[in-house]
Amino acid sequence: MSNKLSDVEARIASVHELESVVSAMRGIAAARSQEARSRIDGIRACAGMIGAAIGDALMLDERGAQPAPADAGPGTHVVIVVCAEQGFVGTFNEHMIEAAEHLPGSDACDYFVIGGRGAVVADAHGLRAGWSAPMVAHADEVAALAGRITEALYERLETGRATRVTVLHAVPQLSAAIDIVQKSLLPFDFTRFAVPARHLAPLVTLAPRRLLAELAEEYVYAQLCEALMLSFAAENEARMRAMIAARTNVHDTLDQLTGDFRRLRQEEITAEIVELSAGSSAAQPARRKPRSPD
Incomplete structure (x- = not known):
């Protein structure tokens, strides 16, 4: 006895x-989610300034030279799936991979899987990743990861291995359900930026086409930063619910x-x-x- x-x-x-x-894990997840949420406004403000610069650049004499936002036609569709790097997030990764599988024309997609745990789930579902990277563990690492993704994307665009780019990421919310957002990054839609109502175009030292191309790349980078930061916050909120x-x-x-x-x-x-x-x-x-x- x-x-x-x-x-x-x-x-x-x-x-x-x-x-x-x-x-302890619940407290850490709560702190990281709050930190990520606090940085979203700064990222969006940066994207807004880049968007304003694009609007100014559209006033130049060669304003009709920017790429058209029309359908890019047949070609490789790059899908960036932002998952979790660490565990204890419930079905977070499963929902992200299933959302990628249900995209129209997913058979011809080239997947960028972000997050080690997500890569394991993708492999289990038979979803083959053409490029992968670890998801960030801290909010300070988001900028570096977004830069790596941007470089990999434009390398494929320059070599003709991609014509469209879509990012799938989760967003934080109060309910237990995982809200997934699908956002088209490329081909870049210049028509969504308002041209300021003024008579004089800005003075620039670059050719208008090159200026718009570089501004578009910076805007895509800012959008990736926002997607990664939102997903990081959502991942940690999922971890909080799992710990509860x-x-x-x-x-x-x-x-x-x-x-x-x-x-x-x-x-x-x-x-x-x-x-x-x-x-x-x-x-x-x-x-x-x-x-x-x-």
Whole structure:
């Protein structure tokens, strides 16, 4: 009986340690999600300034020389799927890969899978990645990763291995469901940028076509930064929900173990009392019978 009781005590201690780990992971995920959310406005402000510069550049004499936003026609469609690098995110990666699989014409896509865990899920689903990279672990790493993705994209564009680019990423929200956003990056749509109402075009030192091309690349970079930051926040919120569920299970396990401990302890005490009572009765000397008178 004592062996079983000691096993339960050891299990309770290990579950308490697990509870501490779960609480710490939840706190870290909450802090990272909040940090990522705080940087979204800055990224969007940067994209807005680049968009304004594109509008100014469209006023130049060769304003009709920019690429048309029409359908690019047949060709390779690059799909960037932003997944998670670390675990404990529930079905986050599965939802992202399934969304990529259900894109129209997904059979002819070249997938960029971001995140080690997402790459494993993609491989399990038979989705072959043409390019992959680890997802960021901190918000400070988003700019560097967006730069790597941009370089890989434009390398394919320059060599004719891509004609369209779409990014799939999750966005943070309060509900438990994972909200996935699909955004077209290329071919670049210049018509969405408003041309300022002024008479004089800006003075530039670059040819208008080159200027617009470089501004478009910078805008794509800013959009990738935003997609990665939003996905990073959504990933950590998914981890928070997973840790909340884990904490609930830990409490249920502790309640069950506490009940088992009390029951085993009561059985042990009862057995000790019975044992002591039996020993006391055996040790008591037999009473002498009274002698009969002669």
